[in-house]
Amino acid sequence: MNMGSFTQQFLQQIINGLSLGSIYSLIALGYTMIYGIIKLINFAHGDIYMLGAFIGFVATTKFQMSFLPALILAMVGAGLAGIIIERIAYRPMRNAPRIAVLITAIGVSFFLEYTMILIATPQPRTFPAVFSPTVYHFAGLVVNNQQILILVSALLLMAGLTYIVNHTKAGQAMRAVSFDPDAARLMGINIDRIISMTFALGSALAAAAGVLVGIYYNSIDPLMGTMPGLKAFIAAVVGGIGILPGAMMGGLIMGLVEAMVSGFFSSTFRDAAAFAILIIILLYKPSGLLGKNVKEKV
Amino acid sequence: MKAWKKAASAIGVAAVMTSLFTGCGAGGGSKKAADAKEIVVGAHFELTGNVANYGKSTMSGVQMAIDEANAKGGVLGKKIKMVTGDNKSEPSEAGNTATKLITKDKAVVLIGPATSGCVAASIPIATGNKVPLMAPVATAPNITLQKDGKVQPFVFRACFIDPFQGKIMATFASKTLKVKNIAVFFDSSSDYSKGLAEVFGKTVEGAGGKIVAKEAFLAKDVDFKAALTKLKASNPDALYVPAYYEEVSKIIKQAREVGMNCPILGSDGWDSPKLAEIAGKAALNNTYFCSAYSAQDKDPKIQNFIKAYKAKFNAEPDNFSIHGYDAALVVLEAIKRAGSTDGVKIAEEIAKMKDFPVATGKFTVDPQHNPVSGGIIIELKDGVQTFKEKINL
Structure with missing residues (x-):
């Protein structure tokens, strides 16, 4: 392989990695927000992503919606689902030991997966092509409009989320609850409502990722959320769980590492590499790349 | 002490089984007379359960071949009678079904099952009774081989292996x-x-x-x-x-x-x-x-098969039915060549089969009891499967 083709391949793998990574980022944000606010690893989050993809599928096939309305509908639908799940499954467990809530989350995950199998059958569905793929070539690199769509949508959504969290009253309340729920409650913040809102926002982002993936890969199925859910969880941990920019960064790192490993080593090592990152981070920087070392108060 | 008890109970069970089977044999005395006029072929298939589609499709092909043979006067001057056995798509049932077909219905040869798992479960029964078993569509390479790599003397298949x-x-x-x-x-x-x-x-x-x-x-x-x-x-x-x-x-x-x-x-x-x-x-x-098969194959044998199948069953034949048909053709030919319904002789004849014309081409058995047949290359043109060519090795 000469130098020119190496650089070209390298750049191409960066493009592949960024589009995959921005999907991970979107899902990881939900993980991190929910962890930040109620210290719960919401293992059902990957299935919310699946749910979003299916809502988008129904919207585009049954109701002939175009991309944007379908995306918004999926985000709203998944947001509501997030609120309902929190209300029914997690809120009654608010004061239960953390491990109990974690097990509940796994239960919710299975419930969503297999209910969807019951409704939609395990057969993969073909996502309608709302964007006919156009391929752009420049300098030997190949980019298609779906990759650009994924990246741009992901960036816009992340910017929107950052704005909500940092510059609105609700966002301020979220940060307050995340910092110290009891003090926040004393300040007159309705914690339950803020937690519901966090679930809604996180779920909406996952749903957006689901719809984008549906368009990108053309195919969705009820178990599609399992692996991306795990990868996004790793992404959130790598970036520092509970930290929004960390989740975005972690997602992109995961996407790039996977593309590079499959591109320059072997695609069979790809998943191993993803989990190896998790182990390395947990060993050397357990609070994540952007995490600060917070002493646990006893 | 315990081992002794186990052995005793095993002997007891065996005794009961033997008496049951001999019972069946004795009860079938009147049937033996009927055997003189017809040859019983056991169609051992997945007729219910989760892969019932495979079994039913394959069996339609078998049925068609047998009906055609009977229309031409049968084999060895006798009518062929197809007796069906349903293994419920369960390997655990397949053994029982094979036993029933061989001992009760007096099948001289078994065609089926469709899936490799059910075939594997039926092999000991077929081999033990020296009855040839022809698997029309089972693709797992190891079913025609014994554990030590030697070929199973009574097991054959009609489709290519993976x-x-x-x-x-x-x-x-x-x-x-x-x-x-x-x-x-x-x-x-x-x-x-x-x-x-x-x-x-x-x-x-x-x-x-x-x-x-x-x-x-x-x-x-x-x-x-x-x-x-x-x-x-x-x-x-x-x-x-x-x-x-x-x-x-x-x-x-x-x-x-x-x-x-x-x-x-x-x-x-x-x-x-x-x-x-x-x-x-x-x-x-x-x-x-x-x-293994394309409905667009211009080969007249395949087109004739498709036409006859449609006329008979009012449905499109698939890969399963054509292999069921081929399997039955091979088995009937082997009975004819053997000149008897003796399982050992039939198995020998199947093993010797060379360039025998069947619907999918020419049927030749290799030393592992797999057919040396051709394959079809299908080209996708604008999403439509089109017959490209037939490759014979």
């Missing part, structure tokens, strides 16, 4: 497409895919070609772009993807998106309408897969 497809595709690639440098992308979580990739690679290299790159993926993966970009960098003339349609459809779509426009070759796991839906019709142009 690795055989790899050979067919490799022959097609080097002889028809005339491609030299081929990249292989296979599913490392599936024996089917790994086996095909290996045989394909060996055959290609034997024919003077070269495997320029080999990459693996895992079932359920959705993003293949990174690996495909890498494969593309090796500048292959063709890409071989022996896998199932769910992943293949995404691989083809993404391969075209990263700019791989070379022919893409595959295996019978591609055969699904989903392939065109997910990959998109345009991406599927210049792709080929291997199959």
Whole structure:
């Protein structure tokens, strides 16, 4: 392989990695927000992503919606689902030991997966092509409009989320609850409502990722959320769980590492590499790349 | 003490079983007289349960061959009687069904089951009773072989085994497409895919070609772009993807998106309408897969079969029914050649079968009791399966 083709391949793998990574980022944000606010690893989050993809599928096939309305509908639908799940499954467990809530989350995950199998059958569905793929070539690199769509949508959504969290009253309340729920409650913040809102926002982002993936890969199925859910969880941990920019960064790192490993080593090592990152981070920087070392108060 | 008890109870069970079977035999005395006028063929299939479709389709083919033989006056001057046995798609039931067909119905030969698992469960019964078993569509390579690698003397099959497809595709690639440098992308979580990739690679290299790159993926993966970009960098003339349609459809779509426009070759796991839906019709142009049967095959024998099948069952025949038909033709011919209904003689005749004309081509049995048949290459044109050519090895 000469130098020119190496650089070209390298750049191409960066493009592949960024589009995959921005999907991970979107899902990881939900993980991190929910962890930040109620210290719960919401293992059902990957299935919310699946749910979003299916809502988008129904919207585009049954109701002939175009991309944007379908995306918004999926985000709203998944947001509501997030609120309902929190209300029914997690809120009654608010004061239960953390491990109990974690097990509940796994239960919710299975419930969503297999209910969807019951409704939609395990057969993969073909996502309608709302964007006919156009391929752009420049300098030997190949980019298609779906990759650009994924990246741009992901960036816009992340910017929107950052704005909500940092510059609105609700966002301020979220940060307050995340910092110290009891003090926040004393300040007159309705914690339950803020937690519901966090679930809604996180779920909406996952749903957006689901719809984008549906368009990108053309195919969705009820178990599609399992692996991306795990990868996004790793992404959130790598970036520092509970930290929004960390989740975005972690997602992109995961996407790039996977593309590079499959591109320059072997695609069979790809998943191993993803989990190896998790182990390395947990060993050397357990609070994540952007995490600060917070002493646990006893 | 305990072992002694076990042995005693085993003997007891065996005694009961023997008395049951001899009971059946004695009860069938009147049947024996009927046997003189007809030859009983046991159709041992998955008629209910989760793969009932396979069993029913295959059995329709068997039925058709037997009806045709009877219309021509039967075999050895006797009518052929098909007795069905339902194994409920369960390997645990298959043994019982085989026992019933052989001991109670006095089947001289078994055709079926369809799935390899049920075949494997029926082998000890068929072998123990010296009754030949012809599996029309079971593809697992090991069913015709004993544990020590010797061939099962009473077990045969009528369809090609998985690795055989790899050979067919490799022959097609080097002889028809005339491609030299081929990249292989296979599913490392599936024996089917790994086996095909290996045989394909060996055959290609034997024919003077070269495997320029080999990459693996895992079932359920959705993003293949990174690996495909890498494969593309090796500048292959063709890409071989022996896998199932769910992943293949995404691989083809993404391969075209990263700019791989070379022919893409595959295996019978591609055969699904989903392939065109997910990959998109345009991406599927210049792709080929291997199959045992195509309704578009212009071969008059196949067209006649299709016509007769439609007239009889008012349905389209599939890969299963045509192999059921072939299996029955071979079995009936073997009975004719053996000149008797003795299982050992019938098995010998099947094993000697060479260039016997059946619907899918010429039937020759190799030393492993697998047919040396041809395969069909199907080309996808605008998402439609079109018959490309028939490859005989």
